[in-house]
Amino acid sequence: MEKNYNIVLVGVGGQGIVLASDILAMAALEENPENKVRTSQLKGMSQRSASVIVHLKFGPSVDSPLVTKGSVDALLSLELSEGLRYMDYLNEDSIAIINNEINIPPVIFRAQKVEIDPSLCYGCGNCLADCKVNYYFKGNHDFLALNSPATSVINGKCVIQDSCTGCAQCFHACPRSAKRLLENATYPEMNQVASAIKKFTDNVFIIPATDWARELGNARAANVLLLGVLLGTGRLPLSIKTVESCISKLIPEKLVDTNLKALRKGVEKGKEISRTVFEKPVLETD
Ligand code: SF4
Numbered sequence: 001m002e003k004n005y006n007i008v009l010v011g012v013g014g015q016g017i018v019l020a021s022d023i024l025a026m027a028a029l030e031e032n033p034e035n036k037v038r039t040s041q042l043k044g045m046s047q048r049s050a051s052v053i054v055h056l057k058f059g060p061s062v063d064s065p066l067v068t069k070g071s072v073d074a075l076l077s078l079e080l081s082e083g084l085r086y087m088d089y090l091n092e093d094s095i096a097i098i099n100n101e102i103n104i105p106p107v108i109f110r111a112q113k114v115e116i117d118p119s120l121c122y123g124c125g126n127c128l129a130d131c132k133v134n135y136y137f138k139g140n141h142d143f144l145a146l147n148s149p150a151t152s153v154i155n156g157k158c159v160i161q162d163s164c165t166g167c168a169q170c171f172h173a174c175p176r177s178a179k180r181l182l183e184n185a186t187y188p189e190m191n192q193v194a195s196a197i198k199k200f201t202d203n204v205f206i207i208p209a210t211d212w213a214r215e216l217g218n219a220r221a222a223n224v225l226l227l228g229v230l231l232g233t234g235r236l237p238l239s240i241k242t243v244e245s246c247i248s249k250l251i252p253e254k255l256v257d258t259n260l261k262a263l264r265k266g267v268e269k270g271k272e273i274s275r276t277v278f279e280k281p282v283l284e285t286d
Protein backbone atom coordinates (compact mmCIF):
# COMPACT_ATOMS: atom_id res chain seq x y z
CA MET A 1 0.00 0.00 0.00
CA GLU A 2 1.34 3.39 -0.91
CA LYS A 3 -1.15 5.45 0.97
CA ASN A 4 -3.07 5.14 4.18
CA TYR A 5 -6.61 3.78 4.23
CA ASN A 6 -9.20 5.51 6.40
CA ILE A 7 -12.44 3.88 7.41
CA VAL A 8 -15.15 4.86 9.86
CA LEU A 9 -17.58 2.24 11.16
CA VAL A 10 -20.73 3.46 12.88
CA GLY A 11 -23.94 2.12 14.32
CA VAL A 12 -25.50 1.64 17.72
CA GLY A 13 -24.41 -0.41 20.72
CA GLY A 14 -24.93 -4.14 20.36
CA GLN A 15 -24.46 -4.25 16.56
CA GLY A 16 -20.87 -5.52 16.61
CA ILE A 17 -19.14 -2.39 15.27
CA VAL A 18 -16.09 -2.86 17.46
CA LEU A 19 -15.76 -6.52 16.46
CA ALA A 20 -15.96 -5.57 12.78
CA SER A 21 -13.19 -3.00 13.26
CA ASP A 22 -11.08 -5.54 15.19
CA ILE A 23 -11.37 -7.93 12.25
CA LEU A 24 -10.20 -5.24 9.85
CA ALA A 25 -7.38 -4.08 12.12
CA MET A 26 -6.08 -7.64 12.47
CA ALA A 27 -6.43 -8.26 8.74
CA ALA A 28 -4.48 -5.08 7.94
CA LEU A 29 -1.59 -6.32 10.08
CA GLU A 30 -1.72 -9.89 8.78
CA GLU A 31 -1.78 -8.69 5.21
CA ASN A 32 1.28 -6.55 5.73
CA PRO A 33 3.16 -6.61 9.04
CA GLU A 34 4.74 -3.31 7.97
CA ASN A 35 1.35 -1.63 8.08
CA LYS A 36 0.79 0.86 10.87
CA VAL A 37 -2.70 0.32 12.29
CA ARG A 38 -4.43 2.74 14.61
CA THR A 39 -7.96 2.75 15.86
CA SER A 40 -10.12 4.84 18.13
CA GLN A 41 -13.51 3.89 19.54
CA LEU A 42 -16.16 6.21 20.82
CA LYS A 43 -19.01 4.31 22.38
CA GLY A 44 -21.77 6.75 23.18
CA MET A 45 -23.07 5.73 26.57
CA SER A 46 -21.45 2.28 26.30
CA GLN A 47 -24.79 0.61 26.22
CA ARG A 48 -27.14 -1.01 23.79
CA SER A 49 -28.65 1.36 21.25
CA ALA A 50 -26.26 4.22 22.03
CA SER A 51 -24.35 5.69 19.11
CA VAL A 52 -20.99 4.04 18.39
CA ILE A 53 -18.23 5.23 16.07
CA VAL A 54 -14.91 3.53 15.42
CA HIS A 55 -12.12 5.19 13.45
CA LEU A 56 -9.60 2.88 11.82
CA LYS A 57 -6.53 3.87 9.84
CA PHE A 58 -3.91 1.61 8.36
CA GLY A 59 -1.06 1.99 5.92
CA PRO A 60 2.58 2.95 5.69
CA SER A 61 2.56 6.08 7.88
CA VAL A 62 -0.39 6.44 10.24
CA ASP A 63 0.06 9.10 12.89
CA SER A 64 -3.18 9.93 14.70
CA PRO A 65 -5.90 7.28 15.14
CA LEU A 66 -8.61 9.80 14.30
CA VAL A 67 -9.96 10.11 10.78
CA THR A 68 -10.58 13.74 9.93
CA LYS A 69 -13.90 14.79 8.47
CA GLY A 70 -14.01 14.63 4.70
CA SER A 71 -11.21 12.09 4.54
CA VAL A 72 -12.68 8.60 4.74
CA ASP A 73 -12.17 6.05 2.02
CA ALA A 74 -15.19 4.16 3.35
CA LEU A 75 -18.01 4.71 5.79
CA LEU A 76 -19.81 1.59 6.99
CA SER A 77 -23.00 2.10 8.97
CA LEU A 78 -24.98 -0.66 10.60
CA GLU A 79 -27.88 1.68 11.28
CA LEU A 80 -29.67 3.95 8.85
CA SER A 81 -29.69 7.27 10.69
CA GLU A 82 -26.20 6.74 12.12
CA GLY A 83 -24.93 6.83 8.53
CA LEU A 84 -26.54 10.22 8.22
CA ARG A 85 -25.05 11.43 11.50
CA TYR A 86 -21.50 10.78 10.30
CA MET A 87 -21.84 11.68 6.61
CA ASP A 88 -19.48 14.63 6.99
CA TYR A 89 -16.58 12.15 7.10
CA LEU A 90 -17.23 11.50 3.39
CA ASN A 91 -15.77 13.13 0.32
CA GLU A 92 -16.70 12.70 -3.34
CA ASP A 93 -14.47 9.64 -3.76
CA SER A 94 -15.59 7.87 -0.59
CA ILE A 95 -17.95 4.94 -0.54
CA ALA A 96 -20.77 4.73 2.02
CA ILE A 97 -22.41 1.35 2.67
CA ILE A 98 -25.37 1.65 4.97
CA ASN A 99 -27.54 -1.03 6.51
CA ASN A 100 -31.22 -0.13 6.23
CA GLU A 101 -31.91 -1.33 9.77
CA ILE A 102 -33.69 1.19 11.93
CA ASN A 103 -32.62 1.07 15.56
CA ILE A 104 -33.75 4.23 17.22
CA PRO A 105 -31.25 5.24 19.90
CA PRO A 106 -32.53 6.63 23.24
CA VAL A 107 -31.07 10.00 22.26
CA ILE A 108 -33.86 10.34 19.72
CA PHE A 109 -36.43 9.99 22.50
CA ARG A 110 -34.61 12.62 24.51
CA ALA A 111 -35.52 15.04 21.76
CA GLN A 112 -39.16 14.34 22.46
CA LYS A 113 -41.21 16.16 25.03
CA VAL A 114 -43.92 14.85 27.26
CA GLU A 115 -47.18 16.68 27.12
CA ILE A 116 -49.70 16.66 29.97
CA ASP A 117 -53.33 17.33 29.23
CA PRO A 118 -54.39 19.69 32.06
CA SER A 119 -58.03 18.86 31.48
CA LEU A 120 -57.31 15.21 32.36
CA CYS A 121 -54.63 15.50 35.06
CA TYR A 122 -56.05 15.92 38.56
CA GLY A 123 -52.71 15.83 40.39
CA CYS A 124 -52.98 12.39 42.02
CA GLY A 125 -49.20 11.94 41.82
CA ASN A 126 -49.38 8.26 40.80
CA CYS A 127 -46.95 8.81 37.97
CA LEU A 128 -44.20 10.24 40.21
CA ALA A 129 -43.20 6.91 41.71
CA ASP A 130 -42.62 5.39 38.29
CA CYS A 131 -40.10 7.96 37.14
CA LYS A 132 -36.67 6.50 37.78
CA VAL A 133 -34.78 8.91 35.58
CA ASN A 134 -32.82 10.43 38.43
CA TYR A 135 -32.49 7.19 40.34
CA TYR A 136 -29.63 4.78 40.46
CA PHE A 137 -30.55 1.11 40.03
CA LYS A 138 -28.99 -0.87 42.88
CA GLY A 139 -30.21 -4.28 41.71
CA ASN A 140 -33.06 -6.55 42.86
CA HIS A 141 -35.60 -3.89 41.86
CA ASP A 142 -34.07 -1.56 44.43
CA PHE A 143 -33.45 2.07 43.50
CA LEU A 144 -31.46 4.75 45.23
CA ALA A 145 -32.87 8.25 44.77
CA LEU A 146 -30.18 10.62 43.55
CA ASN A 147 -32.58 13.43 42.90
CA SER A 148 -36.28 14.10 42.61
CA PRO A 149 -38.20 12.49 39.73
CA ALA A 150 -38.46 14.33 36.45
CA THR A 151 -42.13 14.90 37.10
CA SER A 152 -43.87 16.49 40.05
CA VAL A 153 -47.24 17.86 41.11
CA ILE A 154 -47.50 21.61 41.51
CA ASN A 155 -50.75 23.39 42.31
CA GLY A 156 -52.72 20.22 41.74
CA LYS A 157 -51.30 19.52 38.28
CA CYS A 158 -48.48 17.34 37.06
CA VAL A 159 -45.51 19.17 35.55
CA ILE A 160 -42.51 17.84 33.69
CA GLN A 161 -38.96 18.88 34.60
CA ASP A 162 -36.09 19.48 32.18
CA SER A 163 -34.48 16.19 33.20
CA CYS A 164 -37.36 14.23 31.62
CA THR A 165 -35.99 11.94 28.93
CA GLY A 166 -39.36 11.16 27.38
CA CYS A 167 -38.94 7.47 28.24
CA ALA A 168 -42.71 7.12 28.86
CA GLN A 169 -42.18 4.73 31.80
CA CYS A 170 -44.59 6.71 33.97
CA PHE A 171 -47.47 6.79 31.47
CA HIS A 172 -49.11 3.54 32.49
CA ALA A 173 -49.46 4.76 36.10
CA CYS A 174 -51.80 7.55 35.08
CA PRO A 175 -55.46 6.65 35.65
CA ARG A 176 -56.55 9.36 33.22
CA SER A 177 -54.01 8.78 30.43
CA ALA A 178 -53.09 12.43 30.82
CA LYS A 179 -49.52 12.06 29.55
CA ARG A 180 -48.39 11.56 26.00
CA LEU A 181 -45.31 12.11 23.88
CA LEU A 182 -45.28 15.08 21.58
CA GLU A 183 -44.41 13.73 18.19
CA ASN A 184 -41.69 16.24 17.44
CA ALA A 185 -38.91 13.76 16.80
CA THR A 186 -39.21 12.03 13.49
CA TYR A 187 -37.05 9.36 11.93
CA PRO A 188 -35.71 10.18 8.46
CA GLU A 189 -37.06 8.30 5.44
CA MET A 190 -34.63 6.12 3.52
CA ASN A 191 -34.69 8.39 0.48
CA GLN A 192 -33.99 11.40 2.71
CA VAL A 193 -30.93 9.62 4.08
CA ALA A 194 -29.74 8.71 0.59
CA SER A 195 -30.20 12.18 -0.87
CA ALA A 196 -28.53 13.86 2.11
CA ILE A 197 -25.49 11.60 1.81
CA LYS A 198 -25.38 12.05 -1.96
CA LYS A 199 -24.45 15.66 -1.35
CA PHE A 200 -21.08 14.26 -0.20
CA THR A 201 -20.65 11.30 -2.55
CA ASP A 202 -22.58 9.47 -5.26
CA ASN A 203 -21.18 6.20 -3.97
CA VAL A 204 -23.85 5.53 -1.38
CA PHE A 205 -25.46 2.11 -1.08
CA ILE A 206 -28.27 1.39 1.33
CA ILE A 207 -28.66 -2.37 1.69
CA PRO A 208 -30.70 -4.79 3.82
CA ALA A 209 -27.64 -6.31 5.52
CA THR A 210 -29.53 -7.46 8.60
CA ASP A 211 -32.18 -9.21 6.48
CA TRP A 212 -29.53 -10.93 4.38
CA ALA A 213 -27.70 -12.05 7.53
CA ARG A 214 -30.97 -13.25 9.05
CA GLU A 215 -31.60 -15.40 5.95
CA LEU A 216 -28.25 -17.05 6.67
CA GLY A 217 -29.38 -17.86 10.21
CA ASN A 218 -27.93 -15.03 12.29
CA ALA A 219 -29.06 -11.41 11.95
CA ARG A 220 -26.17 -10.38 14.19
CA ALA A 221 -23.73 -11.29 11.43
CA ALA A 222 -24.81 -8.12 9.57
CA ASN A 223 -21.57 -6.46 10.73
CA VAL A 224 -19.46 -9.07 8.93
CA LEU A 225 -21.78 -9.04 5.92
CA LEU A 226 -21.21 -5.30 5.59
CA LEU A 227 -17.43 -5.90 5.59
CA GLY A 228 -18.01 -8.42 2.80
CA VAL A 229 -19.93 -5.88 0.72
CA LEU A 230 -17.06 -3.41 1.01
CA LEU A 231 -14.56 -6.13 0.06
CA GLY A 232 -16.73 -7.13 -2.90
CA THR A 233 -16.79 -3.60 -4.28
CA GLY A 234 -13.01 -3.67 -4.40
CA ARG A 235 -12.82 -0.58 -2.24
CA LEU A 236 -10.99 -2.21 0.66
CA PRO A 237 -7.30 -2.99 0.15
CA LEU A 238 -7.40 -6.35 1.93
CA SER A 239 -7.84 -9.85 0.58
CA ILE A 240 -10.92 -11.92 1.29
CA LYS A 241 -8.71 -14.77 2.49
CA THR A 242 -7.04 -12.64 5.15
CA VAL A 243 -10.37 -11.31 6.39
CA GLU A 244 -11.73 -14.87 6.55
CA SER A 245 -8.73 -15.99 8.57
CA CYS A 246 -9.21 -13.11 11.05
CA ILE A 247 -12.91 -13.93 11.42
CA SER A 248 -11.94 -17.49 12.38
CA LYS A 249 -9.55 -16.13 15.00
CA LEU A 250 -11.76 -13.45 16.52
CA ILE A 251 -15.24 -14.94 16.46
CA PRO A 252 -16.33 -17.78 18.80
CA GLU A 253 -16.00 -21.14 17.06
CA LYS A 254 -19.71 -21.96 16.96
CA LEU A 255 -20.44 -18.71 15.11
CA VAL A 256 -17.57 -18.83 12.62
CA ASP A 257 -19.46 -20.73 9.93
CA THR A 258 -22.40 -18.32 9.79
CA ASN A 259 -20.06 -15.35 9.80
CA LEU A 260 -18.00 -16.73 6.95
CA LYS A 261 -21.22 -17.29 5.02
CA ALA A 262 -22.22 -13.71 5.79
CA LEU A 263 -18.87 -12.43 4.56
CA ARG A 264 -19.18 -14.37 1.30
CA LYS A 265 -22.76 -13.21 0.78
CA GLY A 266 -21.58 -9.64 1.33
CA VAL A 267 -18.73 -10.09 -1.15
CA GLU A 268 -21.17 -11.41 -3.75
CA LYS A 269 -23.46 -8.40 -3.21
CA GLY A 270 -20.50 -6.01 -3.28
CA LYS A 271 -19.37 -7.48 -6.59
CA GLU A 272 -22.86 -6.93 -7.99
CA ILE A 273 -22.65 -3.29 -6.90
CA SER A 274 -19.23 -3.01 -8.45
CA ARG A 275 -20.39 -4.53 -11.76
CA THR A 276 -23.49 -2.40 -12.04
CA VAL A 277 -22.31 0.89 -10.62
CA PHE A 278 -18.56 1.16 -11.01
CA GLU A 279 -16.91 0.45 -14.34
CA LYS A 280 -14.28 -1.61 -12.56
CA PRO A 281 -13.22 -2.07 -8.96
CA VAL A 282 -10.64 0.41 -7.78
CA LEU A 283 -8.73 -2.41 -6.12
CA GLU A 284 -8.65 -6.15 -6.70
CA THR A 285 -9.56 -8.19 -3.65
CA ASP A 286 -9.07 -11.84 -4.54
S1 SF4 B 1 -41.45 10.25 30.72
FE1 SF4 B 1 -39.84 9.11 31.81
S2 SF4 B 1 -38.39 10.66 32.48
FE2 SF4 B 1 -40.27 11.75 31.92
S3 SF4 B 1 -41.41 11.95 33.79
FE3 SF4 B 1 -42.12 10.04 32.84
S4 SF4 B 1 -40.83 8.42 33.69
FE4 SF4 B 1 -39.84 10.39 34.17
Ligand code: SF4
Pocket: 116, 120, 121, 122, 123, 124, 125, 126, 127, 128, 153, 157, 158, 173, 174, 175, 176, 177, 178, 179
Ligand atom coordinates in the same frame (compact mmCIF):
# COMPACT_ATOMS: atom_id res chain seq x y z
S1 SF4 C 1 -50.42 12.84 35.01
FE1 SF4 C 1 -51.89 11.29 35.65
S2 SF4 C 1 -50.85 10.11 37.25
FE2 SF4 C 1 -49.69 12.01 36.96
S3 SF4 C 1 -50.52 13.40 38.48
FE3 SF4 C 1 -51.68 13.76 36.59
S4 SF4 C 1 -53.47 12.42 36.74
FE4 SF4 C 1 -51.99 11.71 38.27
